Amino acid sequence: MIFLGLCQSVLQYGISVWGSAGKTTFIEIERAQRAVIKVMLKKPFRFPTDQLYKEFPILRVRQLFILSATLRTHKAIKNRPDYQILLSKRVLHVPLPNAKSLLARRCPSYSHTHVYNQIIKSYNIKGLNDGLCKKKLKKMLISLSYDETELIIN
Template identity: 35%
Template sequence: KSAKSIPKASNLHIHSYPCNRQISTNTPCFCPILERVSNIKYLGINIDDRLSWKIHITSVAKRLRKLIFKELRAVCDKTLLIQTYKALGECIITYCINSWRAAAKTHILELERAQRSLLKVLLCLPFRHPTTAVYEMVDVITVRQLFIFLCIKRYHATVVPYLPASDARRQRFPAPSARSRIAQQHFNFNAPRLYKYFNTV
């Protein structure tokens, strides 16, 4: 049979050491079976079998929308509202963002819509208020800009202590190459390229 005609295994049976020794006998096996699933949750991150991060981003957007407290804006001023958003909202958005930010823009847009909805409710703005004006009013950045900022910040902390002493105005940073799309979504591929780009600006 060809490789395409062989069905994929739906589970993985891992035997314990005592059971493995008696596998040739008729003794019944009670070892647990690991079944195949389309996604798992590990350390608060939803990882799907295609690494599209759609399930995780949808989960983050739902958690962000739960922070929409209309009663809070009646007892707090604008400064306290923005501080509350940065303490709670950005904490949810930036958790492991270096892992899932390389998802498709259509998935990221769902999270940015939840972010804008939260900001508009906090500031009593109409639903159709211009997006650019919202971010300028509260002095916060979008989800994509948050990823770029944290990506450069993390890479800067790891690469600067190991740079050789040089009198050159601009340092040269080697940017890795990758052919597969999954590899191009990784932090080790994006971070050097972003750092190199902003270093030459």
């Protein structure tokens, strides 16, 4: 509860804007998150990261971005006038905005839709209400490894 209240709330603040930043930008934030968890669990400095997240099942920073982006896009899709048409399709795919540069692909309007399309390919969240969608996504994201998380974003 302390971690969620003090640390994760700070990490989630503004994650929809800076969450699609490059992998190297996140290294410092991820290290800080791991350091806090290691101190809370009284683990040594060189404790393995994968084992740390198995013992303390919380979302990594990149997974927080995926959760935030997917939930925001899911809510936005439900408010679209063509929502029923999208639901009737066998494969749900939300069209991406036109982005020709790498900088444009880092903008929330593009990155959120991209992440949502990646999630919807593998996990059926189509037609779920917001609460069920969030529970299913959290459960799925906690089970992913670091590399699998990066595949969703890239």
